[in-house]
Amino acid sequence: MSRAITAIGFAGILSVSTVAVAASQEISPPARAITTEKRTVQMPSHAMRGIVKSVSDSSLVIVRSRRKAGEMTFVLSSETEREGTIAVGSTVSVRYRPEGSTLIATAVSAHAETCAAKTPETGGSGR
Numbered sequence: 001m002s003r004a005i006t007a008i009g010f011a012g013i014l015s016v017s018t019v020a021v022a023a024s025q026e027i028s029p030p031a032r033a034i035t036t037e038k039r040t041v042q043m044p045s046h047a048m049r050g051i052v053k054s055v056s057d058s059s060l061v062i063v064r065s066r067r068k069a070g071e072m073t074f075v076l077s078s079e080t081e082r083e084g085t086i087a088v089g090s091t092v093s094v095r096y097r098p099e100g101s102t103l104i105a106t107a108v109s110a111h112a113e114t115c116a117a118k119t120p121e122t123g124g125s126g127r
Contacts (some may be wrong), residue, residue, distance in 0.1 A: 049093045075107040084110030
């Protein structure tokens with residue numbers, strides 16, 4: 001019986017000491033600095049869909065097709081991912097990040113026109 005009491009007491013001491021050690025450890029200052037640094041380096045990413053008003057090698061202007069109508073101008077670079085044919089009048093989705101008052105496009109995707117399927121010439125409803 002005394003062995004059982006000793007074993008239970010020893011197990012209790014070990015579990016209390018393990019919890020105490022775990023509670024006393026905190027994140028080291030270099031780890032906090034890295035976490036904070038990553039947060040400041042990563043810029044929030046946004047998305048917008050609209051119709052292309054103008055496009056060049058370095059800029060894209062779209063007219064928003066949602067509730068908040070208006071023009072948005074994006075800076076295009078060699079790092080901007082481009083998918084599909086981006087031309088005036090086409091519908092595009094733009095992923096971007098703000099840098100001050102400038103909007104930097106990170107990806108632009110052109111959407112296939114679905115309106116053609118609804119015209120009377122193609123047998124659609126024409127609505």
